[in-house]
Amino acid sequence: MRLHFTKMHGAGNDFVVLDATRAPVELTPEQYRRLGDRRFGIGADQILIVEKTDTPGVDFRYRIFNNTGDEVEHCGNGARCFVRYVRSHGLTDKDQIRVETMNNVLELKLQPDGRVTVDMNTPIFSHEKIPFDGAGLTPRRMGDFEQWPVSLGDYDVDLAVVSMGNPHAVQVVVDVDSGVVASQGPMIEAHSRFPRKVNAGFMQVLSRTHIKLRVHERGAGETLACGTGACAAVVAGIRLGLLDSRVDVDTRGGRLTIEWQGGDSHVLMTGPAQTVFEGDIEL
Ligand SMILES: N[C@@H](CCC[C@H](N)C(=O)O)C(=O)O
Numbered sequence: 001m002r003l004h005f006t007k008m009h010g011a012g013n014d015f016v017v018l019d020a021t022r023a024p025v026e027l028t029p030e031q032y033r034r035l036g037d038r039r040f041g042i043g044a045d046q047i048l049i050v051e052k053t054d055t056p057g058v059d060f061r062y063r064i065f066n067n068t069g070d071e072v073e074h075c076g077n078g079a080r081c082f083v084r085y086v087r088s089h090g091l092t093d094k095d096q097i098r099v100e101t102m103n104n105v106l107e108l109k110l111q112p113d114g115r116v117t118v119d120m121n122t123p124i125f126s127h128e129k130i131p132f133d134g135a136g137l138t139p140r141r142m143g144d145f146e147q148w149p150v151s152l153g154d155y156d157v158d159l160a161v162v163s164m165g166n167p168h169a170v171q172v173v174v175d176v177d178s179g180v181v182a183s184q185g186p187m188i189e190a191h192s193r194f195p196r197k198v199n200a201g202f203m204q205v206l207s208r209t210h211i212k213l214r215v216h217e218r219g220a221g222e223t224l225a226c227g228t229g230a231c232a233a234v235v236a237g238i239r240l241g242l243l244d245s246r247v248d249v250d251t252r253g254g255r256l257t258i259e260w261q262g263g264d265s266h267v268l269m270t271g272p273a274q275t276v277f278e279g280d281i282e283l
Pocket residue numbers: 013045046066072073074075076077078166167199217218219220223225226227228229
């Protein structure tokens with residue numbers, strides 16, 4: 001099978017984007033892994049499939065696969081690339097687009113400077129929905145939120161847990177570049193307290209409006225940026241009393257700006273999205 005693809009990235013979080021609006025694209029987990037493989041395939045953190053939808057008031061549907069081949073609920077940087085993709089491929093001429101994902105409808109807006117703002121909806125704190133099992137743990141209270149002492153064997157880490165449609169465990173650290181991401185990320189991702197695994201975020205607070213963030217992503221390892229991870233970190237930081245409502249997030253691949261007014265308000269994420277190249281691959 002020959003597939004036409006577009007390679008894109010959002011702040012260095014990279015994607016293979018496939019157009020399934022004309023003909024369905026159904027690949028096996030092995031084929032998704034091949035597309036994501038940086039040596040035997042194209043190379044990407046996630047694979048995005050753009051589809052048509054019959055849902056009234058919604059323009060498209062898009063599906064997300066980690067490069068391990070597993071389908072997941074959400075991808076913030078992918079959502080921004082999706083907007084640039086449908087515009088540059090003539091699939092729509094709208095600046096404001098509604099798209100459905102596995103468990104959400106998102107509203108996305110192309111900004112005049114080429115960046116994209118995504119309405120990421122409301123954060124979810126219910127442990128059942130994240131999902132997170134905090135049974136038997138005594139949380140440490142800070143601001144109006146909790147940090148859960150989760151054991152990594154020899155020591156505990158304090159995790160703030162939140163879902164942006166996909167699960168996140170956020171930790172406040174003194175220095176994101178101290179080696180914690182590599183040493184703790186895989187253990188947190190696969191921890192038994194997260195039945196569907198988790199994205200592990202490491203946030204260094206530089207000021208009330210500026211953080212540095214690294215994320216070890218579920219099913220992809222550390223990426224250069226994670227959009228949902230940036231939202232989860234800022235939401236956690238605001239509830240912990242550490243951050244204001246508008247925060248610049250410096251990832252290893254670029255800057256994202258996250259806004260959240262608390263309560264039931266929606267989280268807004270603004271950032272870049274770029275096409276790298278197009279091509280064909282034989283699978
Ligand atoms: N890179 C993404 C998140 C992709 C999915 C994640 N790895 C998961 O398994 O939940 C982003 O920008 O949000």
